[in-house]
Amino acid sequence: MSEQSKSDIARREEATLAFWDKHNIFEKSIKKLSPKGEFIVYEGPPTANGHPSLHHLEARAFKDAIPRYKTMRGYHVRRRAGWDTHGLPVELEIEKELKFSGKKDIERYGIAAFNKKCRESVLKYIDEWQKFTKRIGYWVDQSKAYFTYDATYMESVWSILKYINHDGRLYKDYKIVPWCTRCGTVLSSHELAQGYADVKDLTVTVGFKVVGEKNTSFLAWTTTPWTLPANVALVVGSDITYVTIEKKDKDTSSPTRFILAKERLQSVLGENSKYTIIKEQLGSELVGMEYEPIYPFMRELATTTEESKFKKAFKVYSAPFVTTEEGTGIVHTAVMYGQDDFELGTKVGLPKMHIVAPDGLFLTGTGFLTGRFVKDEGLAVDIIKDLAKKNALFSKEKYEHTYPFCWRCKTPLIYYARDSWYIRMQDLRGEMVAQNKHVHWEPEHIREGRFGDWIAGAKDWAISRERYWGTPLPVWENTDNSERITIGSIEELKQRMRRSGNTYLIMRHM
Numbered sequence: 377m378s379e380q381s382k383s384d385i386a387r388r389e390e391a392t393l394a395f396w397d398k399h400n401i402f403e404k405s406i407k408k409l410s411p412k413g414e415f416i417v418y419e420g421p422p423t424a425n426g427h428p429s430l431h432h433l434e435a436r437a438f439k440d441a442i443p444r445y446k447t448m449r450g451y452h453v454r455r456r457a458g459w460d461t462h463g464l465p466v467e468l469e470i471e472k473e474l475k476f477s478g479k480k481d482i483e484r485y486g487i488a489a490f491n492k493k494c495r496e497s498v499l500k501y502i503d504e505w506q507k508f509t510k511r512i513g514y515w516v517d518q519s520k521a522y523f524t525y526d527a528t529y530m531e532s533v534w535s536i537l538k539y540i541n542h543d544g545r546l547y548k549d550y551k552i553v554p555w556c557t558r559c560g561t562v563l564s565s566h567e568l569a570q571g572y573a574d575v576k577d578l579t580v581t582v583g584f585k586v587v588g589e590k591n592t593s594f595l596a597w598t599t600t601p602w603t604l605p606a607n608v609a610l611v612v613g614s615d616i617t618y619v620t621i622e623k624k625d626k627d628t629s630s631p632t633r634f635i636l637a638k639e640r641l642q643s644v645l646g647e648n649s650k651y652t653i654i655k656e657q658l659g660s661e662l663v664g665m666e667y668e669p670i671y672p673f674m675r676e677l678a679t680t681t682e683e684s685k686f687k688k689a690f691k692v693y694s695a696p697f698v699t700t701e702e703g704t705g706i707v708h709t710a711v712m713y714g715q716d717d718f719e720l721g722t723k724v725g726l727p728k729m730h731i732v733a734p735d736g737l738f739l740t741g742t743g744f745l746t747g748r749f750v751k752d753e754g755l756a757v758d759i760i761k762d763l764a765k766k767n768a769l770f771s772k773e774k775y776e777h778t779y780p781f782c783w784r785c786k787t788p789l790i791y792y793a794r795d796s797w798y799i800r801m802q803d804l805r806g807e808m809v810a811q812n813k814h815v816h817w818e819p820e821h822i823r824e825g826r827f828g829d830w831i832a833g834a835k836d837w838a839i840s841r842e843r844y845w846g847t848p849l850p851v852w853e854n855t856d857n858s859e860r861i862t863i864g865s866i867e868e869l870k871q872r873m874r875r876s877g878n879t880y881l882i883m884r885h886m
């Protein structure tokens with residue numbers, strides 16, 4: 377911009393900035409007498425992957441005004457700049473630059489080389505940010521800025537994690553994620569939103585035989601027939617009315633009975649279907665009933681730990697997510713392949729185990745399914761044929777719905793349980809709510825409002841990502857998970873290496 381075209385305000389600002397610079401005004405404000413002591417500011421570091429924009433200006437204006445005010449009131453206010461340099465957005469940018477289509481490409485390229493690229497890309501933006509920060513008159517000490525990729529910074533995260541583990545708060549569990557079987561990666565909600573498309577899938581209504589009652593089956597409907605071999609429970613709504621109907625087929629001598637939601641009778645059986653209602657009851661009365669599993673694979677593949685959980689499996693449970701808007705009002709549950717399913721499984725203690733590998737192929741030991749891809753259309757057809765053979769198929773139908781695809785490679789995504797590390801938070805809710813009452817908030821309504829709501833409903837915190845450009849988790853476990861070590865510092869890691877003669881003794885890095 378030429379000097380002539382600048383507004384008076386811009387010229388005045390630049391003159392002021394030059395004066396501050398020349399006379400070290402910021403440094404002097406830190407060194408001046410501070411009779412009231414320290415006022416601590418933690419600079420929440422901006423993500424340096426991207427250009428600074430207007431909303432950053434707004435946030436920085438607030439972060440500047442308060443320290444200046446406190447300085448004038450007689451406090452010593454140190455402000456150390458920081459940069460949030462890690463994370464998926466950085467990786468995605470480099471993947472785009474190198475024309476990669478996922479984690480496999482990164483591993484072929486080499487993780488160290490890939491991370492080096494990430495690091496360089498972040499530094500590129502930091503220059504731009506520093507100019508921006510200076511120009512908007514934001515006082516922050518950039519000479520001692522911290523970077524989240526610095527080993528010393530990551531070490532501080534290690535030391536916190538070691539403490540958290542020592543406190544018994546670090547644990548590993550599964551987490552249901554939108555998963556691309558081809559790229560071998562989880563998709564963020566932002567990425568997920570980019571890849572929806574309308575598709576026609578085969579859906580089935582399946583009969584699960586009630587234990588101890590002849591010729592009676594629960595009817596459940598699913599849009600993902602591939603999850604049926606992983607079924608471990610059926611779910612009803614406790615306040616929904618269910619009916620047992622009797623239907624006589626031409627080709628069978630004995631009548632067949634089906635249980636489903638009363639409201640769904642017409643849609644499931646069809647307008648002209650003939651049947652007799654022989655029983656009507658609430659969902660809550662069905663809870664606890666047992667049914668025969670259709671497929672034996674879950675039980676056959678179970679480890680000793682999971683085996684004991686099977687006494688809870690193949691029963692009817694109730695949950696609030698069940699509705700009578702579609703299907704039969706009875707929901708088939710495969711704990712590892714759906715969010716609602718997983719939450720119910722966690723709550724009641726159902727077995728958590730995979731019959732499908734992360735590449736989307738059925739594991740060995742799953743009979744005719746072994747080695748086949750879950751989203752292969754022929755697979756749904758084969759499962760339907762098999763259900764018919766087992767006399768468990770009630771009906772099938774093509775169903776048009778919106779389904780998520782990987783925005784990178786167009787593979788249909790699946791909901792899939794992946795290992796994840798968590799910090800246990802839920803039992804701290806009460807204490808956090810109590811402490812929050814003593815916090816001064818501006819504006820005040822946030823205390824009980826947005827922030828208050830958030831801590832009152834705080835969930836356990838999933839901290840791990842299966843990515844490369846981030847702080848490595850300092851957790852080692854032996855192969856049967858019976859021993860775990862968390863390393864709190866680089867020195868501690870060195871000592872352990874020395875003690876084990878520089879060989880990796882226990883090591884499966886998570």
Ligand SMILES: [Zn+2]
Pocket residue numbers: 478556557558559560782783784785786787
């Ligand atoms: Zn993909």
